[in-house]
Amino acid sequence: MRVSKAERLEAVRQGLLVSVLRKLAGDRFALLGLGIILTVMAVAFLAPYVANDPVKVDLAKRLAPSSALFPLGTDHLGRCILSRLIYGTQVSLPTAGLTLAVIMLIGIPIGILSGYCGGRVDNIIMRVVDVLLAFPSLVLALVIAGMLGPGLINVLIALASVWWVEYARFVRAIVLSVKAKEFVLAARASGTSDVGIITRHILPDVLSPVIVLATLDMGKLILVISGLSFLGLGAQPPAPEWGAMLNDGRPYLQAAPQLMLYPGLAIMTVVLAFNLLGDGLRDALDPRDTVRV
């Protein structure tokens, strides 16, 4: 379906936010993603009220199947799996969110600096980015996390130090295209400072594509952080982290598959939700006229 020009003008007048929300409302998958994310966030906040103690060991009840008291059974130490999953939301989401925030705080300013200044500054920054991009980033993150020692903060540092390049590159490309427009020249001619040009004319064009990228990356980060925890580099026992739970359950895969099944499902669901929302946002923020129906 083509959106008529009049509708598009109307959308601009209403402001970006309203038009994006309206388009999202028509995208069932994006709404599903958003719903799951909001539910998981609510669960994270309500964890103390709905879950049992996630680290209470009861060896007498180890590897128990589902029951009224333990809806998803217990793990090898008799801890309630559902409670651990619920408390796990308090680890995975904030860690991924914080990591993403750090990545954006580093990547976006560097991208803007690189694109806006151009010349030598741009050349130096982009060569550093090239070098970092030439390594497989996960392996590099593994090395850094391994050197720093296990722990979620170290995982954050390791991921941020390789992941910012993606944002720097991405933002730089947008800045380059906006910078060449005549309204930027006109602003400069009317005495607008560099800071004014960046905040008034460049940042608004950078933000919407970055929001899409960030939403998609949120899913990736949750997956990678779980992966690093699975390898023992992230959350340390007895913290209820989904990736670590997978690792805990590994020796019991045949006897008690629920130990790995449920954390795996939890990770998959959340990652899927962020990807669905990201795809929906991409369509909703797409500056082109056409939208899929």
Added chain:
Amino acid sequence: MSLLRVIDLAKHYGTGGGFLAGGREKVLAVDGLSLSLARGETLGLVGESGCGKSTLGRLILRLEEPTAGKIFFAGEEITAWTGKRLRELRQRVQIVFQDSYSSLNGRQTVGAIIEEPLLNFGAGKKERQKRVRELLATVGLEPELVSRYPHEFSGGQRQRINIARALALNPEFIVCDEPVSSLDVSIRAQVLNLLRELKKEFGLSYLFISHDLAAVSYLADRVAVMYLGKIVEVLATRRLLDDARHPYTRTLLAAVPVPDPRQREVCQEVIKGEPPDPAKHPKGCRFHPRCPGAIEVCRRTEPVLEEVNEGHLVACHLD
């Protein structure tokens, strides 16, 4: 005394090739150009696409750094001004761009666009709003349109918004970089008239850049003809038809469409050859490969701009 004076101004761009590509090719967009403009005067600058007209405009505005040469404005050399002084200059020299659409930020309202220069120079909110409405009225737009967005306007109206922004700081001098080239013919006259009235009302001086001789001769007191980064002829507009001497100027004049079909034969003297590549300047006179009357000396030495009559400068060996 001249308001603007440009001496041997040059702007060279390196093209293509990273640091591994070895020797770079240079584009000589503006190549040793001199001109002057009196206070209250409109100087028309004509030349074909790619001859460096717009680059010259941007150099004068200090939006680009010249490779060589000097720019004087109101008696002071502004070539190396930075920071606070450059900001001062911004209040006195403004520009109107060719593309009325891309020179307005589509995310800003008309009010915000016109307000921006005022904001930069610390006007209060009340004062700014009042001034924006004033400016809209000055350029012939309804002051009620402040909260509209650029795409809601026609090309001519958008160009009026551009002009209003340029006027916001009460400049003395405005570079009009092909301000009517992207407009419909029917709208052109309106915008040209507006520019003419504004000049009278505010005592402005213009550098009017265009490839359209008709538009230039309507507005300009003098015409400077530019070819491949250099001025080849300068003369008063009213003398243009009779006194133009440079072969390039004459071919430009011959290319202006004549409304009388019976005279079509006359304008067959169309310029030969391709528009030149600004990266490869021919040796000698830069126009000689396309010049109908080129002689031996044109291939060897470059002619200098010399005064042949009062106020009439030509760079050509054939005189």
